[in-house]
Amino acid sequence: MTPADYDAWYDTPRGRWIGETEYALASRLLAPQAGDSLLDVGCGTGWFTRRADADELVATGLDSSAAALAYARAQSGPTLNWAAGDARDLPFVDAGFDHVLSIAALCFVADERQAVTEIVRVARRRFAIGWLNRHSMLYREKGRDGGRGAYRGAHWHTAEEVRALFTGLPVARLALRSAIFLPSATRWARRLERVMPAALPWGGMLFVTGGKT
Numbered sequence: 001m002t003p004a005d006y007d008a009w010y011d012t013p014r015g016r017w018i019g020e021t022e023y024a025l026a027s028r029l030l031a032p033q034a035g036d037s038l039l040d041v042g043c044g045t046g047w048f049t050r051r052a053d054a055d056e057l058v059a060t061g062l063d064s065s066a067a068a069l070a071y072a073r074a075q076s077g078p079t080l081n082w083a084a085g086d087a088r089d090l091p092f093v094d095a096g097f098d099h100v101l102s103i104a105a106l107c108f109v110a111d112e113r114q115a116v117t118e119i120v121r122v123a124r125r126r127f128a129i130g131w132l133n134r135h136s137m138l139y140r141e142k143g144r145d146g147g148r149g150a151y152r153g154a155h156w157h158t159a160e161e162v163r164a165l166f167t168g169l170p171v172a173r174l175a176l177r178s179a180i181f182l183p184s185a186t187r188w189a190r191r192l193e194r195v196m197p198a199a200l201p202w203g204g205m206l207f208v209t210g211g212k213t
């Protein structure tokens with residue numbers, strides 16, 4: 001799949017709904033103010049990075065894929081920053097960003113514990129990391145037998161597995177929240193999403209959020 005094909009999915013009604021729903025939850029969890037800095041780890045084509053920029057955050061996207069970053073750069077305005085790098089060895093100083101966001105990226109990283117340690121290190125205030133949830137409808141539709149489309153090769157986690165990745169790290173108020181309970185995005189799915197408590201751990205996107213101690 002080319003970066004352009006990947007990003008075009010966010011222009012479909014279902015893709016836009018999923019993107020906006022995930023972003024809305026992440027934004028609620030991070031509670032950023034205009035002008036805050038935000039690092040998007042594993043930004044891919046930069047859809048969430050651009051979304052944060054539209055909310056007047058000083059956004060930086062980092063990815064290990066040169067092709068994805070080239071696409072992201074070509075789509076972006078002058079206020080966005082892009083960096084090539086590895087989530088397991090972030091090229092930034094300790095506490096360098098007010099907020100760190102990462103969506104559906106660590107599911108593709110071999111040493112997730114190292115990536116989580118790095119995200120916590122560079123976050124000054126809060127982080128929100130989204131993983132694909134094995135206990136979800138999305139997994140049943142897209143994740144089984146190695147996964148389909150953009151989900152191919154992803155590692156799908158349980159809530160217990162992602163929580164365990166934070167053991168011993170300097171984090172406070174660790175919480176799990178989820179979104180995308182019915183991934184079909186039909187009218188009923190969208191209505192249900194509005195009333196489902198994000199504290200239920202059955203959405204396709206499982207966020208771990210917390211602050212620094």
Ligand SMILES: C[S@@+](CC[C@H](N)C(=O)[O-])C[C@H]1O[C@@H](n2cnc3c(N)ncnc32)[C@H](O)[C@@H]1O
Pocket residue numbers: 041042043044045046047048062063064065068085086087088102103104105106108109150
């Ligand atoms: C499914 S895409 C998600 C992109 C974006 N966050 C989104 O939700 O649209 C996963 C991204 O993780 C990136 N990635 C995988 N391993 C990485 C690593 N070790 N360091 C940085 N990025 C990585 C891939 O290049 C890819 O762009």
